[in-house]
Amino acid sequence: MANDKEASGGLEWRVTVPSGSSVKMESESGVISRAWTWFAGAVLMAKSTVFGFGKSVWKMGVDDPRKVIHGFKVGIALSLVSIFYYTRPLYDGVGGNAMWAVMTVVVVFEYTVGGCLYKGFNRAVATLSAGGLAVGIHWIASKTGERVEPVILSASVFLLGAAATFSRFIPTIKARFDYGITIFILTFSLVAVSGYRVDEVLDLAQQRLSTIAIGIFICLLVCILICPVWASEELHLLITRNMEKLAESLESCIKEYFMEDGDVDGTNSCSQKSQGYKCVLNSKASEDSQANLARWELAHGRFGFRHPWSQYLKVGAAMRYCAYCMEALNGCINSEIQAPKSTKKHLREVCMKLSSASSKVLKELSSSIKSMKRSQSIDFSVEEMSNAVEELHDALRSFPNQFTQEADEPAVEATEEKKHSISVTTTLPAIELLPLITVASLLIEISARIEGVVDAVHTLADLAGFDSVEKEKPLSPTHQEQQDMKAIQEV
Amino acid sequence: MANDKEASGGLEWRVTVPSGSSVKMESESGVISRAWTWFAGAVLMAKSTVFGFGKSVWKMGVDDPRKVIHGFKVGIALSLVSIFYYTRPLYDGVGGNAMWAVMTVVVVFEYTVGGCLYKGFNRAVATLSAGGLAVGIHWIASKTGERVEPVILSASVFLLGAAATFSRFIPTIKARFDYGITIFILTFSLVAVSGYRVDEVLDLAQQRLSTIAIGIFICLLVCILICPVWASEELHLLITRNMEKLAESLESCIKEYFMEDGDVDGTNSCSQKSQGYKCVLNSKASEDSQANLARWELAHGRFGFRHPWSQYLKVGAAMRYCAYCMEALNGCINSEIQAPKSTKKHLREVCMKLSSASSKVLKELSSSIKSMKRSQSIDFSVEEMSNAVEELHDALRSFPNQFTQEADEPAVEATEEKKHSISVTTTLPAIELLPLITVASLLIEISARIEGVVDAVHTLADLAGFDSVEKEKPLSPTHQEQQDMKAIQEV
Numbered sequence: 007m008a009n010d011k012e013a014s015g016g017l018e019w020r021v022t023v024p025s026g027s028s029v030k031m032e033s034e035s036g037v038i039s040r041a042w043t044w045f046a047g048a049v050l051m052a053k054s055t056v057f058g059f060g061k062s063v064w065k066m067g068v069d070d071p072r073k074v075i076h077g078f079k080v081g082i083a084l085s086l087v088s089i090f091y092y093t094r095p096l097y098d099g100v101g102g103n104a105m106w107a108v109m110t111v112v113v114v115f116e117y118t119v120g121g122c123l124y125k126g127f128n129r130a131v132a133t134l135s136a137g138g139l140a141v142g143i144h145w146i147a148s149k150t151g152e153r154v155e156p157v158i159l160s161a162s163v164f165l166l167g168a169a170a171t172f173s174r175f176i177p178t179i180k181a182r183f184d185y186g187i188t189i190f191i192l193t194f195s196l197v198a199v200s201g202y203r204v205d206e207v208l209d210l211a212q213q214r215l216s217t218i219a220i221g222i223f224i225c226l227l228v229c230i231l232i233c234p235v236w237a238s239e240e241l242h243l244l245i246t247r248n249m250e251k252l253a254e255s256l257e258s259c260i261k262e263y264f265m266e267d268g269d270v271d272g273t274n275s276c277s278q279k280s281q282g283y284k285c286v287l288n289s290k291a292s293e294d295s296q297a298n299l300a301r302w303e304l305a306h307g308r309f310g311f312r313h314p315w316s317q318y319l320k321v322g323a324a325m326r327y328c329a330y331c332m333e334a335l336n337g338c339i340n341s342e343i344q345a346p347k348s349t350k351k352h353l354r355e356v357c358m359k360l361s362s363a364s365s366k367v368l369k370e371l372s373s374s375i376k377s378m379k380r381s382q383s384i385d386f387s388v389e390e391m392s393n394a395v396e397e398l399h400d401a402l403r404s405f406p407n408q409f410t411q412e413a414d415e416p417a418v419e420a421t422e423e424k425k426h427s428i429s430v431t432t433t434l435p436a437i438e439l440l441p442l443i444t445v446a447s448l449l450i451e452i453s454a455r456i457e458g459v460v461d462a463v464h465t466l467a468d469l470a471g472f473d474s475v476e477k478e479k480p481l482s483p484t485h486q487e488q489q490d491m492k493a494i495q496e497v
Numbered sequence: 498m499a500n501d502k503e504a505s506g507g508l509e510w511r512v513t514v515p516s517g518s519s520v521k522m523e524s525e526s527g528v529i530s531r532a533w534t535w536f537a538g539a540v541l542m543a544k545s546t547v548f549g550f551g552k553s554v555w556k557m558g559v560d561d562p563r564k565v566i567h568g569f570k571v572g573i574a575l576s577l578v579s580i581f582y583y584t585r586p587l588y589d590g591v592g593g594n595a596m597w598a599v600m601t602v603v604v605v606f607e608y609t610v611g612g613c614l615y616k617g618f619n620r621a622v623a624t625l626s627a628g629g630l631a632v633g634i635h636w637i638a639s640k641t642g643e644r645v646e647p648v649i650l651s652a653s654v655f656l657l658g659a660a661a662t663f664s665r666f667i668p669t670i671k672a673r674f675d676y677g678i679t680i681f682i683l684t685f686s687l688v689a690v691s692g693y694r695v696d697e698v699l700d701l702a703q704q705r706l707s708t709i710a711i712g713i714f715i716c717l718l719v720c721i722l723i724c725p726v727w728a729s730e731e732l733h734l735l736i737t738r739n740m741e742k743l744a745e746s747l748e749s750c751i752k753e754y755f756m757e758d759g760d761v762d763g764t765n766s767c768s769q770k771s772q773g774y775k776c777v778l779n780s781k782a783s784e785d786s787q788a789n790l791a792r793w794e795l796a797h798g799r800f801g802f803r804h805p806w807s808q809y810l811k812v813g814a815a816m817r818y819c820a821y822c823m824e825a826l827n828g829c830i831n832s833e834i835q836a837p838k839s840t841k842k843h844l845r846e847v848c849m850k851l852s853s854a855s856s857k858v859l860k861e862l863s864s865s866i867k868s869m870k871r872s873q874s875i876d877f878s879v880e881e882m883s884n885a886v887e888e889l890h891d892a893l894r895s896f897p898n899q900f901t902q903e904a905d906e907p908a909v910e911a912t913e914e915k916k917h918s919i920s921v922t923t924t925l926p927a928i929e930l931l932p933l934i935t936v937a938s939l940l941i942e943i944s945a946r947i948e949g950v951v952d953a954v955h956t957l958a959d960l961a962g963f964d965s966v967e968k969e970k971p972l973s974p975t976h977q978e979q980q981d982m983k984a985i986q987e988v
Binding site for chain 2: 062074076077078084085105108112113159164167172188196198287288291333443451454
């Protein structure tokens, strides 16, 4: 400290601050070097932040190139509109209102075809209806004289604006027409208000409509023709993928829990897989929005005109119902108190059988939805799952017996005075068995909830008219069998 | 049937359809009467639909009058803008671009102050930056000659449009600047494209800016002055309300489960209360959006400039973590297999004690957040909860003993040859006890997760600087006590 003072020429100030304590001011060179350190640090941090950000953005683009393509699609649509604007004959045709076309492209262009159709339809219908209404009210107002006219117009803007805004709180309207209502208020206000100045209200409305139509047309063209992203496909994929994740995480959760020390292979990949159910927990919002947009996509590809999108949401809800239980199961598995290995062993086989049977049911449902065909073996798999549940029940029923035989020696020690008894379990450490019993119980609950998913998928298959795989014909004897039979007859 | 035919003059057709079956055509009067029935039915249905819809809308308005008020606020803002438009001096001031003010009001006006600020700020900054950039590029392009100019302009629109659209997929940008990016693309395209025709690009940009500023100003004025709805208050309320619901539903779930036949009072209200945790499960989306908007509200009321909104989300996540377990608990409680009443009785006291202790902790946390004061008794309550957990552990440890004593007679019967033993539990019907043990185990798990909520709230209290209630002074004897002591001394 003393040396430092010497080096900087002993410069030092002391300032007495009101509270009475004194603060040492920094020496000049110290300030400069600190500022330099700070600056260098800031530059380095900014550099690493920018690089990190760039890396994550790059990764996002590589992971889902459709997002990059979407960017380019918007660029193409905008360029097409500006070409429209630059080309004089077209420009003269649609008039100075061509900016509405640009605006339409920017606002209507969405990631999915459903989003584009939803916004395009809403914009077109809202503009048309609000324009018509505004012209009508403007015409009525114009008959009432110059004094009353602005009052009528302002009152109509106030009332319609208030009513339309309130209607946005109604859930069904919010889901399907939210954007349309914004455009309705906007168009009505613009036409009603500007009508006071401009005489050619009808002309204005007609021009706006035609430019908006051009904008919507360009949007849909680019959106559908260049690598289209269908919300319906996305929803379909999301549901099947989530179902697979649920199946995998159920299986690997149980596998991890009952894993013996020897089974170290693939522990990490297991842990990652066992977290898959979390995707199901968090996917409600995206399921809802995609189902909403899928409705706008009408018939396309494998999805018919009235494809039951709401049933997909029910399947999603049934899966989430399973996932809640999986969460609790995960909590038990990672609980601090753990059953001793020897007791775990008794339930190992049955629990793993049940988990793989449950997981098999989910996987079959997933592939049934994916292929849009009824699964033939699903009833059999569900039966198998029920049997596994029964076996687990049986194992639990006989559990204390088994355990007592294992714990023979301590039990005998504890009951010194009753030497005759070999199955006294008063010292049963229930507290250590608790997580094991809970895991078993939750597994049973999960399988019951999986039956709910089965029902939801069955309903979906009925509503969407999944193809039923033709039943195999009664087995006719194979050539080999025929030969064998002949040989027997000959003998 | 025959009478019907007579009455309608015996008119009847038969048409043979390809499949070979024959279809009876309806007689004329039958068609009319059916059409009438159908029409009347349709009218009635439409009437009931309209009435039902009207009723639900009315209920929505009565339940939360702020939604109705919001509608009126939008109406007022629109009327203010149109007055602006009608008043000639003002009109001349801002020019024909006044429609931008109307547009701004329609698009920027949001339910919460945060939403309004978010959109207003985004709109202003995006318009300013995009306008500046477009003017710059337009100036550069104008120097290159008439041939290259449209190419440069189109290319810049394409590239900026694509890049900006892609950036919307980045989560942090999406959360804070989604609307701003739309406006950026819009303004840039409009200025760049229209610049080709209109020479007064700078004038256009300046006009647009001033009208947008007027629009935003009117929006904020109406939004903040008339019954403002703050997103921060909403989030604060949502979290505390959800915590209370969680506490209530935990308590009433367990109460219902252990209810004896005599306790029939208030069963219905209990069932309703016990479903409260479902609100917590489904509130992630609204928590996220409100936290996003709350950030825009800067300092206001009791919330400081850098109020830790993200910590609220963590508290919400910790609560949801409890709620997942509650879901599983609810599944066990409604399970088909139920433990016999006699065995339930053994855990009744301890389970109810634990549930009410846990619920008390949650309620205290909730009121601590609500009042933004550190709770003094929270450590004590958590201690109490831990003790209740220990008691439940003990009860479970001694559970087989207790049960065997109860089941004394059958146990003795079953072990005919070992008459000495009174505590043989080989016949313990584990399968019936399963749900009871699982309920106990989940209760313990829930209390562990509640400790996670306690930690999250502690961190919130640190970050937000909750006032700590002053520690009570070492208890000085009360007046009565002093009197008593005097009396004793005198004696």
